[in-house]
Amino acid sequence: MKNIKKNIRTPIEEETDLSDFELFKSLTEQELIHLNLDKTCQVYPRRSIIYHEGHRLKGFYCITSGIIKLFKTGKDGKKQILRFTQKGDIIGYRSMIVREPACNTAEVMEEAVLCHIPYQTFLTLMQNNWQFVQYMLRMACKELFEANNHLISMAQKKNREHFAEVLLSLKQNFDIHHTDMLQVPLSRSELAEVTGTASESIIRMIKEFKQKKLIEESKHKIKYLNIEGLKKVANRMDIDRASTESDKI
Amino acid sequence: MKNIKKNIRTPIEEETDLSDFELFKSLTEQELIHLNLDKTCQVYPRRSIIYHEGHRLKGFYCITSGIIKLFKTGKDGKKQILRFTQKGDIIGYRSMIVREPACNTAEVMEEAVLCHIPYQTFLTLMQNNWQFVQYMLRMACKELFEANNHLISMAQKKNREHFAEVLLSLKQNFDIHHTDMLQVPLSRSELAEVTGTASESIIRMIKEFKQKKLIEESKHKIKYLNIEGLKKVANRMDIDRASTESDKI
DNA sequence: CGAACTGTTGAGAGGCTTCAAGCCTAGTGG
Protein backbone atom coordinates (compact mmCIF):
# COMPACT_ATOMS: atom_id res chain seq x y z
CA MET A 1 0.00 0.00 0.00
CA LYS A 2 2.72 2.45 0.90
CA ASN A 3 5.55 3.26 -1.42
CA ILE A 4 7.30 0.01 -1.95
CA LYS A 5 10.95 0.79 -2.01
CA LYS A 6 12.43 -2.61 -2.58
CA ASN A 7 13.59 -4.00 -5.88
CA ILE A 8 13.73 -0.64 -7.58
CA ARG A 9 15.85 -0.85 -10.64
CA THR A 10 16.68 1.83 -13.14
CA PRO A 11 15.20 1.45 -16.59
CA ILE A 12 17.48 0.38 -19.38
CA GLU A 13 17.85 2.50 -22.48
CA GLU A 14 15.37 0.58 -24.66
CA GLU A 15 12.68 0.87 -22.06
CA THR A 16 12.70 4.64 -22.29
CA ASP A 17 12.24 4.93 -26.00
CA LEU A 18 9.44 7.29 -26.95
CA SER A 19 9.69 6.99 -30.71
CA ASP A 20 6.80 4.52 -30.84
CA PHE A 21 4.37 6.99 -29.32
CA GLU A 22 1.75 8.23 -31.74
CA LEU A 23 1.70 11.46 -29.79
CA PHE A 24 5.25 12.27 -30.79
CA LYS A 25 5.05 11.21 -34.42
CA SER A 26 4.79 14.78 -35.62
CA LEU A 27 7.89 16.01 -33.78
CA THR A 28 10.89 17.28 -35.68
CA GLU A 29 14.38 15.85 -35.12
CA GLN A 30 15.19 18.87 -32.98
CA GLU A 31 12.03 18.54 -30.92
CA LEU A 32 12.71 14.85 -30.31
CA ILE A 33 16.20 15.58 -29.10
CA HIS A 34 14.85 18.13 -26.65
CA LEU A 35 12.13 15.75 -25.55
CA ASN A 36 14.67 13.06 -24.78
CA LEU A 37 16.81 15.46 -22.85
CA ASP A 38 13.89 16.69 -20.79
CA LYS A 39 12.31 13.38 -19.92
CA THR A 40 12.90 11.53 -16.66
CA CYS A 41 12.26 7.80 -16.73
CA GLN A 42 11.67 5.45 -13.87
CA VAL A 43 10.66 1.88 -13.14
CA TYR A 44 7.61 1.52 -10.93
CA PRO A 45 7.04 -1.82 -9.19
CA ARG A 46 3.64 -3.45 -8.88
CA ARG A 47 1.33 -1.66 -6.45
CA SER A 48 3.30 1.54 -6.39
CA ILE A 49 1.49 4.82 -6.84
CA ILE A 50 2.55 7.13 -9.66
CA TYR A 51 0.46 9.99 -8.39
CA HIS A 52 -2.36 10.45 -5.95
CA GLU A 53 -5.58 12.43 -6.28
CA GLY A 54 -4.81 15.87 -4.92
CA HIS A 55 -1.21 15.90 -6.15
CA ARG A 56 -0.17 18.80 -8.29
CA LEU A 57 1.49 17.37 -11.36
CA LYS A 58 4.27 19.22 -13.04
CA GLY A 59 4.05 17.33 -16.29
CA PHE A 60 2.61 14.18 -17.74
CA TYR A 61 3.71 10.55 -17.94
CA CYS A 62 4.28 8.34 -20.96
CA ILE A 63 3.90 4.63 -20.34
CA THR A 64 6.55 2.63 -22.17
CA SER A 65 5.72 -0.65 -20.48
CA GLY A 66 3.48 -2.18 -17.83
CA ILE A 67 -0.15 -1.73 -16.93
CA ILE A 68 -1.63 0.98 -14.78
CA LYS A 69 -5.07 1.57 -13.38
CA LEU A 70 -6.56 4.98 -12.84
CA PHE A 71 -9.12 5.28 -10.12
CA LYS A 72 -10.94 7.86 -8.10
CA THR A 73 -11.80 7.40 -4.46
CA GLY A 74 -15.42 7.89 -3.55
CA LYS A 75 -17.64 7.45 -0.56
CA ASP A 76 -16.07 5.54 2.33
CA GLY A 77 -12.87 5.20 0.34
CA LYS A 78 -14.57 2.99 -2.22
CA LYS A 79 -12.55 2.98 -5.41
CA GLN A 80 -13.95 3.58 -8.85
CA ILE A 81 -11.65 2.45 -11.62
CA LEU A 82 -11.92 4.86 -14.51
CA ARG A 83 -9.67 3.06 -16.97
CA PHE A 84 -6.65 0.90 -17.47
CA THR A 85 -3.69 2.17 -19.41
CA GLN A 86 -0.68 0.55 -20.98
CA LYS A 87 2.24 0.99 -23.35
CA GLY A 88 1.76 3.95 -25.63
CA ASP A 89 -0.75 5.71 -23.38
CA ILE A 90 -0.12 8.89 -21.50
CA ILE A 91 -1.52 9.80 -18.11
CA GLY A 92 -1.74 12.82 -15.89
CA TYR A 93 -2.16 15.23 -18.76
CA ARG A 94 -5.54 16.53 -17.68
CA SER A 95 -4.26 17.78 -14.37
CA MET A 96 -1.26 19.37 -16.05
CA ILE A 97 -3.32 21.11 -18.72
CA VAL A 98 -5.97 22.61 -16.47
CA ARG A 99 -3.37 23.24 -13.78
CA GLU A 100 -5.43 21.64 -11.10
CA PRO A 101 -4.57 18.90 -8.63
CA ALA A 102 -4.94 15.38 -10.01
CA CYS A 103 -8.49 14.12 -9.73
CA ASN A 104 -7.54 10.46 -9.82
CA THR A 105 -4.86 8.10 -8.62
CA ALA A 106 -2.55 6.08 -10.86
CA GLU A 107 -1.49 2.72 -9.47
CA VAL A 108 0.76 0.16 -11.11
CA MET A 109 -0.76 -3.26 -11.74
CA GLU A 110 2.18 -4.73 -13.60
CA GLU A 111 5.71 -3.39 -13.25
CA ALA A 112 5.86 -0.32 -15.44
CA VAL A 113 8.34 2.08 -16.94
CA LEU A 114 7.19 5.66 -17.24
CA CYS A 115 8.80 8.76 -18.68
CA HIS A 116 7.89 12.05 -17.14
CA ILE A 117 7.69 15.02 -19.47
CA PRO A 118 7.79 18.38 -17.71
CA TYR A 119 5.12 21.00 -18.27
CA GLN A 120 7.58 23.40 -19.86
CA THR A 121 8.43 20.90 -22.58
CA PHE A 122 4.75 20.33 -23.22
CA LEU A 123 4.16 24.06 -23.45
CA THR A 124 6.97 24.55 -25.95
CA LEU A 125 5.68 21.72 -28.10
CA MET A 126 2.15 23.07 -27.96
CA GLN A 127 3.29 26.50 -29.07
CA ASN A 128 5.38 25.28 -31.95
CA ASN A 129 3.77 22.15 -33.24
CA TRP A 130 0.06 22.30 -33.90
CA GLN A 131 -0.12 18.66 -34.92
CA PHE A 132 1.09 17.69 -31.49
CA VAL A 133 -1.72 19.64 -29.84
CA GLN A 134 -4.20 18.32 -32.30
CA TYR A 135 -3.27 14.80 -31.30
CA MET A 136 -3.61 15.71 -27.67
CA LEU A 137 -7.02 17.22 -28.34
CA ARG A 138 -8.08 14.08 -30.15
CA MET A 139 -6.96 11.96 -27.25
CA ALA A 140 -8.94 14.01 -24.75
CA CYS A 141 -12.00 13.81 -27.00
CA LYS A 142 -11.66 10.07 -27.30
CA GLU A 143 -11.46 9.69 -23.57
CA LEU A 144 -14.53 11.88 -23.22
CA PHE A 145 -16.38 9.70 -25.67
CA GLU A 146 -15.59 6.60 -23.70
CA ALA A 147 -16.48 8.18 -20.41
CA ASN A 148 -19.88 9.05 -21.84
CA ASN A 149 -20.41 5.53 -23.10
CA HIS A 150 -19.46 4.13 -19.76
CA LEU A 151 -21.88 6.52 -18.15
CA ILE A 152 -24.86 5.53 -20.22
CA SER A 153 -24.16 1.85 -19.78
CA MET A 154 -23.96 2.33 -16.06
CA ALA A 155 -27.08 4.45 -15.94
CA GLN A 156 -29.37 2.36 -18.05
CA LYS A 157 -28.22 -1.21 -17.84
CA LYS A 158 -28.77 -3.88 -15.27
CA ASN A 159 -25.70 -5.27 -13.59
CA ARG A 160 -25.42 -8.26 -15.88
CA GLU A 161 -25.74 -6.21 -19.05
CA HIS A 162 -23.31 -3.62 -17.84
CA PHE A 163 -20.76 -6.19 -16.76
CA ALA A 164 -20.88 -7.83 -20.18
CA GLU A 165 -20.35 -4.39 -21.67
CA VAL A 166 -17.34 -3.84 -19.45
CA LEU A 167 -15.86 -7.18 -20.48
CA LEU A 168 -16.29 -6.28 -24.13
CA SER A 169 -14.64 -2.93 -23.71
CA LEU A 170 -11.78 -4.53 -21.80
CA LYS A 171 -11.26 -6.89 -24.67
CA GLN A 172 -11.15 -4.01 -27.09
CA ASN A 173 -8.40 -2.35 -25.09
CA PHE A 174 -6.47 -5.28 -23.76
CA ASP A 175 -6.63 -8.04 -26.29
CA ILE A 176 -3.86 -6.48 -28.29
CA HIS A 177 -2.71 -9.64 -29.99
CA HIS A 178 -6.26 -10.74 -30.75
CA THR A 179 -5.90 -13.95 -28.83
CA ASP A 180 -9.35 -13.51 -27.28
CA MET A 181 -7.59 -13.38 -23.95
CA LEU A 182 -6.97 -10.47 -21.62
CA GLN A 183 -3.31 -9.93 -20.84
CA VAL A 184 -4.11 -8.42 -17.44
CA PRO A 185 -5.07 -10.52 -14.47
CA LEU A 186 -7.98 -8.82 -12.77
CA SER A 187 -9.21 -9.59 -9.30
CA ARG A 188 -12.91 -9.84 -8.49
CA SER A 189 -12.79 -6.63 -6.55
CA GLU A 190 -11.02 -4.81 -9.35
CA LEU A 191 -13.77 -5.84 -11.71
CA ALA A 192 -16.27 -4.67 -9.13
CA GLU A 193 -14.46 -1.35 -8.94
CA VAL A 194 -14.84 -0.90 -12.67
CA THR A 195 -18.50 -1.81 -12.89
CA GLY A 196 -19.48 -0.17 -9.64
CA THR A 197 -21.11 -3.23 -8.12
CA ALA A 198 -20.51 -5.44 -5.11
CA SER A 199 -17.75 -7.97 -5.68
CA GLU A 200 -20.15 -10.78 -4.75
CA SER A 201 -22.26 -9.77 -7.70
CA ILE A 202 -19.23 -10.02 -9.96
CA ILE A 203 -18.50 -13.49 -8.63
CA ARG A 204 -22.01 -14.67 -9.35
CA MET A 205 -21.98 -13.19 -12.82
CA ILE A 206 -18.64 -14.72 -13.68
CA LYS A 207 -19.96 -18.06 -12.54
CA GLU A 208 -23.00 -17.62 -14.72
CA PHE A 209 -20.97 -16.52 -17.75
CA LYS A 210 -18.70 -19.51 -17.36
CA GLN A 211 -21.67 -21.86 -17.19
CA LYS A 212 -23.05 -20.26 -20.33
CA LYS A 213 -19.67 -20.84 -21.99
CA LEU A 214 -19.27 -17.14 -22.66
CA ILE A 215 -15.92 -16.90 -20.94
CA GLU A 216 -13.24 -19.00 -19.31
CA GLU A 217 -10.61 -18.08 -16.80
CA SER A 218 -7.11 -19.20 -16.07
CA LYS A 219 -5.04 -17.51 -13.43
CA HIS A 220 -7.41 -14.54 -13.36
CA LYS A 221 -6.96 -13.91 -17.02
CA ILE A 222 -10.24 -13.90 -18.85
CA LYS A 223 -10.59 -15.80 -22.08
CA TYR A 224 -13.47 -14.95 -24.38
CA LEU A 225 -15.35 -17.93 -25.79
CA ASN A 226 -18.41 -16.31 -27.29
CA ILE A 227 -18.26 -12.65 -28.14
CA GLU A 228 -21.63 -12.59 -29.84
CA GLY A 229 -23.19 -14.18 -26.80
CA LEU A 230 -21.65 -11.52 -24.62
CA LYS A 231 -22.99 -8.80 -26.87
CA LYS A 232 -26.40 -10.34 -26.54
CA VAL A 233 -26.15 -10.32 -22.77
CA ALA A 234 -24.94 -6.73 -22.93
CA ASN A 235 -28.14 -5.94 -24.80
CA ARG A 236 -26.32 -3.67 -27.19
CA MET A 237 -28.23 -0.88 -28.76
CA ASP A 238 -25.29 0.40 -30.65
CA ILE A 239 -24.63 2.00 -33.78
CA ASP A 240 -21.19 0.50 -34.07
CA ARG A 241 -19.29 0.67 -37.27
CA ALA A 242 -19.25 -3.05 -37.96
CA SER A 243 -22.81 -3.95 -37.16
CA THR A 244 -24.36 -1.05 -39.00
CA GLU A 245 -22.86 -2.32 -42.21
CA SER A 246 -23.72 -5.98 -41.81
CA ASP A 247 -26.39 -6.71 -39.22
CA LYS A 248 -28.84 -4.12 -40.43
CA ILE A 249 -32.28 -5.58 -40.80
CA MET B 1 -40.49 16.04 -32.43
CA LYS B 2 -39.84 16.68 -36.09
CA ASN B 3 -38.27 19.83 -37.37
CA ILE B 4 -40.61 22.55 -36.34
CA LYS B 5 -40.69 25.00 -39.17
CA LYS B 6 -43.06 27.61 -37.82
CA ASN B 7 -42.00 30.90 -36.27
CA ILE B 8 -38.48 30.76 -37.59
CA ARG B 9 -36.95 34.17 -37.50
CA THR B 10 -33.49 35.29 -38.47
CA PRO B 11 -31.18 36.38 -35.69
CA ILE B 12 -30.50 40.05 -35.28
CA GLU B 13 -26.97 41.40 -35.36
CA GLU B 14 -26.44 41.55 -31.58
CA GLU B 15 -27.49 37.97 -31.16
CA THR B 16 -24.62 36.74 -33.27
CA ASP B 17 -21.85 38.51 -31.44
CA LEU B 18 -19.02 36.16 -30.53
CA SER B 19 -16.76 38.66 -28.80
CA ASP B 20 -17.93 37.54 -25.37
CA PHE B 21 -16.74 33.98 -25.90
CA GLU B 22 -13.74 33.05 -23.79
CA LEU B 23 -12.69 30.70 -26.55
CA PHE B 24 -12.07 33.59 -28.93
CA LYS B 25 -10.40 35.94 -26.49
CA SER B 26 -6.96 35.18 -27.86
CA LEU B 27 -7.84 35.90 -31.49
CA THR B 28 -6.19 38.75 -33.37
CA GLU B 29 -8.22 41.45 -35.10
CA GLN B 30 -7.63 39.68 -38.39
CA GLU B 31 -8.68 36.31 -37.05
CA LEU B 32 -11.86 37.78 -35.61
CA ILE B 33 -12.75 39.33 -38.93
CA HIS B 34 -12.32 35.99 -40.64
CA LEU B 35 -14.30 34.24 -37.94
CA ASN B 36 -17.20 36.61 -38.39
CA LEU B 37 -17.12 36.15 -42.13
CA ASP B 38 -17.11 32.38 -41.84
CA LYS B 39 -19.81 31.93 -39.25
CA THR B 40 -23.41 31.10 -40.05
CA CYS B 41 -25.97 32.02 -37.44
CA GLN B 42 -29.47 30.76 -36.97
CA VAL B 43 -32.36 30.89 -34.53
CA TYR B 44 -33.56 27.51 -33.31
CA PRO B 45 -37.02 27.28 -31.76
CA ARG B 46 -37.80 25.22 -28.69
CA ARG B 47 -37.72 21.47 -29.33
CA SER B 48 -35.78 21.70 -32.55
CA ILE B 49 -32.77 19.48 -33.06
CA ILE B 50 -29.42 21.09 -33.81
CA TYR B 51 -27.80 17.80 -34.71
CA HIS B 52 -28.58 14.14 -34.23
CA GLU B 53 -26.36 11.29 -33.10
CA GLY B 54 -24.91 9.82 -36.24
CA HIS B 55 -24.70 13.14 -38.09
CA ARG B 56 -21.35 14.09 -39.50
CA LEU B 57 -20.66 17.61 -38.35
CA LYS B 58 -18.69 19.97 -40.51
CA GLY B 59 -17.87 22.38 -37.77
CA PHE B 60 -18.93 23.32 -34.28
CA TYR B 61 -21.61 25.56 -32.79
CA CYS B 62 -21.31 28.54 -30.48
CA ILE B 63 -24.34 29.24 -28.33
CA THR B 64 -25.05 32.95 -28.06
CA SER B 65 -28.41 32.54 -26.37
CA GLY B 66 -30.87 29.92 -25.20
CA ILE B 67 -30.51 26.59 -23.48
CA ILE B 68 -29.71 23.28 -25.07
CA LYS B 69 -29.59 19.75 -23.77
CA LEU B 70 -27.21 17.12 -25.02
CA PHE B 71 -28.35 13.57 -24.75
CA LYS B 72 -27.50 10.13 -25.98
CA THR B 73 -30.08 7.53 -26.82
CA GLY B 74 -29.66 4.19 -25.12
CA LYS B 75 -31.55 0.97 -24.73
CA ASP B 76 -35.13 1.09 -26.01
CA GLY B 77 -34.67 4.70 -27.01
CA LYS B 78 -34.25 5.76 -23.41
CA LYS B 79 -32.52 9.11 -23.27
CA GLN B 80 -29.54 9.91 -21.13
CA ILE B 81 -28.95 13.62 -20.72
CA LEU B 82 -25.22 14.27 -20.63
CA ARG B 83 -25.29 17.97 -19.94
CA PHE B 84 -27.08 21.24 -20.43
CA THR B 85 -25.38 24.07 -22.26
CA GLN B 86 -26.05 27.75 -22.59
CA LYS B 87 -24.69 31.10 -23.70
CA GLY B 88 -20.93 31.04 -24.06
CA ASP B 89 -20.69 27.26 -24.47
CA ILE B 90 -19.76 25.48 -27.62
CA ILE B 91 -21.12 22.15 -28.78
CA GLY B 92 -20.36 19.59 -31.45
CA TYR B 93 -16.63 20.10 -31.27
CA ARG B 94 -15.80 16.54 -30.30
CA SER B 95 -17.32 15.06 -33.38
CA MET B 96 -15.58 17.64 -35.55
CA ILE B 97 -12.19 17.11 -33.98
CA VAL B 98 -12.11 13.35 -34.13
CA ARG B 99 -13.93 13.39 -37.46
CA GLU B 100 -16.51 10.89 -36.38
CA PRO B 101 -20.28 11.08 -36.47
CA ALA B 102 -21.84 12.87 -33.53
CA CYS B 103 -22.32 10.61 -30.54
CA ASN B 104 -25.06 12.68 -29.00
CA THR B 105 -28.07 14.76 -29.95
CA ALA B 106 -28.46 18.47 -29.26
CA GLU B 107 -32.01 19.64 -28.63
CA VAL B 108 -33.19 23.15 -27.88
CA MET B 109 -34.98 23.66 -24.55
CA GLU B 110 -35.32 27.41 -24.78
CA GLU B 111 -35.19 29.28 -28.08
CA ALA B 112 -31.55 29.56 -28.98
CA VAL B 113 -29.26 31.38 -31.34
CA LEU B 114 -26.25 29.42 -32.56
CA CYS B 115 -23.34 30.32 -34.78
CA HIS B 116 -21.83 27.57 -36.81
CA ILE B 117 -18.07 27.72 -37.37
CA PRO B 118 -16.84 25.53 -40.22
CA TYR B 119 -14.07 22.99 -39.75
CA GLN B 120 -11.71 24.83 -42.05
CA THR B 121 -11.87 27.95 -39.90
CA PHE B 122 -11.20 25.87 -36.83
CA LEU B 123 -8.24 24.24 -38.52
CA THR B 124 -6.72 27.56 -39.53
CA LEU B 125 -7.11 28.91 -36.02
CA MET B 126 -5.59 25.80 -34.54
CA GLN B 127 -2.57 26.01 -36.79
CA ASN B 128 -1.91 29.67 -36.13
CA ASN B 129 -3.03 30.38 -32.63
CA TRP B 130 -1.80 28.04 -29.96
CA GLN B 131 -3.73 29.81 -27.23
CA PHE B 132 -6.93 29.03 -29.02
CA VAL B 133 -6.12 25.31 -29.07
CA GLN B 134 -5.00 25.45 -25.51
CA TYR B 135 -8.35 26.83 -24.52
CA MET B 136 -10.08 24.11 -26.49
CA LEU B 137 -7.93 21.48 -24.80
CA ARG B 138 -8.80 22.93 -21.42
CA MET B 139 -12.45 22.79 -22.27
CA ALA B 140 -12.29 19.15 -23.27
CA CYS B 141 -10.41 18.32 -20.10
CA LYS B 142 -12.97 20.11 -17.98
CA GLU B 143 -15.76 18.20 -19.61
CA LEU B 144 -13.87 14.98 -19.02
CA PHE B 145 -13.45 15.85 -15.38
CA GLU B 146 -17.16 16.39 -15.00
CA ALA B 147 -18.05 13.23 -16.83
CA ASN B 148 -15.86 11.29 -14.41
CA ASN B 149 -17.46 12.93 -11.42
CA HIS B 150 -20.87 12.16 -12.76
CA LEU B 151 -19.78 8.58 -13.30
CA ILE B 152 -18.57 8.00 -9.77
CA SER B 153 -21.66 9.58 -8.26
CA MET B 154 -23.82 7.36 -10.42
CA ALA B 155 -21.81 4.25 -9.64
CA GLN B 156 -21.49 4.60 -5.93
CA LYS B 157 -24.41 6.58 -4.66
CA LYS B 158 -27.95 5.62 -3.89
CA ASN B 159 -30.63 7.35 -5.91
CA ARG B 160 -31.33 9.96 -3.29
CA GLU B 161 -27.69 10.87 -2.83
CA HIS B 162 -27.05 10.99 -6.52
CA PHE B 163 -30.10 13.12 -7.20
CA ALA B 164 -29.01 15.63 -4.58
CA GLU B 165 -25.62 15.67 -6.28
CA VAL B 166 -27.26 16.35 -9.64
CA LEU B 167 -29.27 19.21 -8.17
CA LEU B 168 -26.11 20.73 -6.73
CA SER B 169 -24.27 20.48 -10.00
CA LEU B 170 -27.23 21.99 -11.84
CA LYS B 171 -27.13 24.91 -9.46
CA GLN B 172 -23.44 25.39 -10.14
CA ASN B 173 -24.08 25.60 -13.87
CA PHE B 174 -27.46 27.28 -14.02
CA ASP B 175 -27.73 29.62 -11.12
CA ILE B 176 -25.79 32.27 -12.94
CA HIS B 177 -27.15 35.22 -11.07
CA HIS B 178 -26.80 33.50 -7.72
CA THR B 179 -30.46 33.77 -6.95
CA ASP B 180 -30.55 30.20 -5.62
CA MET B 181 -32.99 29.45 -8.39
CA LEU B 182 -32.54 27.50 -11.61
CA GLN B 183 -33.35 29.51 -14.71
CA VAL B 184 -34.37 26.38 -16.64
CA PRO B 185 -37.69 24.68 -16.13
CA LEU B 186 -37.05 20.96 -15.99
CA SER B 187 -39.68 18.30 -16.31
CA ARG B 188 -39.71 15.23 -14.09
CA SER B 189 -38.69 13.03 -16.95
CA GLU B 190 -35.83 15.31 -17.90
CA LEU B 191 -34.50 15.09 -14.38
CA ALA B 192 -34.92 11.33 -14.61
CA GLU B 193 -32.96 11.35 -17.85
CA VAL B 194 -30.09 13.13 -16.14
CA THR B 195 -29.94 10.94 -13.07
CA GLY B 196 -30.71 7.72 -14.87
CA THR B 197 -33.64 6.70 -12.68
CA ALA B 198 -37.34 6.15 -13.18
CA SER B 199 -39.31 9.39 -13.26
CA GLU B 200 -41.52 8.07 -10.45
CA SER B 201 -38.44 7.94 -8.27
CA ILE B 202 -37.68 11.55 -9.09
CA ILE B 203 -41.22 12.52 -8.15
CA ARG B 204 -40.94 10.80 -4.80
CA MET B 205 -37.57 12.37 -4.09
CA ILE B 206 -38.73 15.86 -5.00
CA LYS B 207 -41.67 15.40 -2.67
CA GLU B 208 -39.33 14.32 0.09
CA PHE B 209 -36.89 17.20 -0.51
CA LYS B 210 -39.75 19.69 -0.43
CA GLN B 211 -41.02 18.27 2.84
CA LYS B 212 -37.53 18.57 4.27
CA LYS B 213 -37.47 22.20 3.12
CA LEU B 214 -34.41 21.59 0.99
CA ILE B 215 -36.00 22.90 -2.18
CA GLU B 216 -39.10 24.61 -3.46
CA GLU B 217 -40.59 24.70 -6.90
CA SER B 218 -42.56 27.20 -8.89
CA LYS B 219 -43.45 26.57 -12.49
CA HIS B 220 -40.92 23.75 -12.71
CA LYS B 221 -38.10 26.00 -11.70
CA ILE B 222 -36.26 24.72 -8.70
CA LYS B 223 -35.44 27.06 -5.84
CA TYR B 224 -32.76 26.02 -3.36
CA LEU B 225 -33.64 26.55 0.27
CA ASN B 226 -30.90 24.65 2.05
CA ILE B 227 -27.71 23.95 0.19
CA GLU B 228 -25.92 22.50 3.18
CA GLY B 229 -28.79 20.13 3.75
CA LEU B 230 -28.59 19.01 0.15
CA LYS B 231 -24.88 18.42 0.48
CA LYS B 232 -25.58 16.31 3.51
CA VAL B 233 -28.10 14.23 1.60
CA ALA B 234 -25.63 13.93 -1.26
CA ASN B 235 -23.22 12.44 1.26
CA ARG B 236 -20.32 14.38 -0.19
CA MET B 237 -16.90 12.92 0.15
CA ASP B 238 -15.25 15.63 -1.75
CA ILE B 239 -12.03 17.19 -1.86
CA ASP B 240 -13.40 20.49 -3.02
CA ARG B 241 -11.26 23.55 -3.12
CA ALA B 242 -12.91 25.17 -0.14
CA SER B 243 -12.83 22.22 2.19
CA THR B 244 -9.27 21.17 1.41
CA GLU B 245 -7.98 24.51 2.59
CA SER B 246 -10.00 24.75 5.76
CA ASP B 247 -11.24 21.37 6.98
CA LYS B 248 -7.92 19.61 6.67
CA ILE B 249 -7.25 17.57 9.77
C1' DC C 1 2.12 -23.54 9.63
C1' DG C 2 -0.63 -19.76 10.78
C1' DA C 3 -2.08 -15.08 9.14
C1' DA C 4 -4.16 -12.39 5.99
C1' DC C 5 -6.31 -11.81 1.98
C1' DT C 6 -9.22 -13.26 -1.83
C1' DG C 7 -12.88 -15.94 -3.50
C1' DT C 8 -17.43 -18.46 -2.83
C1' DT C 9 -22.01 -19.35 -1.29
C1' DG C 10 -26.46 -18.64 0.96
C1' DA C 11 -29.96 -16.00 3.21
C1' DG C 12 -32.34 -11.79 4.19
C1' DA C 13 -33.53 -7.06 3.61
C1' DG C 14 -34.32 -3.01 1.27
C1' DG C 15 -34.20 0.05 -2.58
C1' DC C 16 -35.94 0.88 -7.04
C1' DT C 17 -38.42 -0.14 -11.05
C1' DT C 18 -42.60 -1.36 -13.03
C1' DC C 19 -47.35 -1.34 -13.61
C1' DA C 20 -51.77 0.53 -13.12
C1' DA C 21 -54.99 3.88 -12.05
C1' DG C 22 -56.38 8.44 -11.18
C1' DC C 23 -55.40 13.54 -11.09
C1' DC C 24 -54.13 17.90 -12.91
C1' DT C 25 -52.98 21.24 -16.43
C1' DA C 26 -52.55 23.28 -20.77
C1' DG C 27 -53.80 23.55 -25.26
C1' DT C 28 -57.48 22.77 -28.92
C1' DG C 29 -61.64 23.00 -31.26
C1' DG C 30 -66.41 23.62 -31.25
Next chain:
DNA sequence: CCACTAGGCTTGAAGCCTCTCAACAGTTCG
Protein backbone atom coordinates in the same frame (compact mmCIF):
# COMPACT_ATOMS: atom_id res chain seq x y z
C1' DC D 1 -65.97 30.43 -23.33
C1' DC D 2 -66.28 25.83 -22.16
C1' DA D 3 -65.69 21.06 -22.77
C1' DC D 4 -62.40 17.73 -24.21
C1' DT D 5 -58.16 15.47 -24.77
C1' DA D 6 -53.36 14.48 -24.36
C1' DG D 7 -49.55 14.49 -21.77
C1' DG D 8 -47.33 15.20 -17.62
C1' DC D 9 -47.67 14.36 -12.68
C1' DT D 10 -48.83 11.64 -8.50
C1' DT D 11 -49.66 7.71 -5.69
C1' DG D 12 -49.89 2.93 -4.20
C1' DA D 13 -48.75 -1.87 -4.52
C1' DA D 14 -46.03 -5.77 -6.13
C1' DG D 15 -41.92 -7.86 -7.11
C1' DC D 16 -37.31 -8.18 -8.61
C1' DC D 17 -32.61 -7.11 -8.42
C1' DT D 18 -28.73 -6.18 -5.92
C1' DC D 19 -26.38 -5.21 -1.72
C1' DT D 20 -25.10 -6.62 2.75
C1' DC D 21 -23.76 -9.73 6.08
C1' DA D 22 -21.86 -13.81 7.69
C1' DA D 23 -19.61 -18.05 7.41
C1' DC D 24 -16.38 -20.77 5.14
C1' DA D 25 -12.95 -22.42 1.56
C1' DG D 26 -8.68 -21.60 -0.88
C1' DT D 27 -4.29 -19.29 -1.64
C1' DT D 28 -0.29 -16.81 -0.91
C1' DC D 29 3.44 -15.40 1.86
C1' DG D 30 6.40 -14.84 5.44
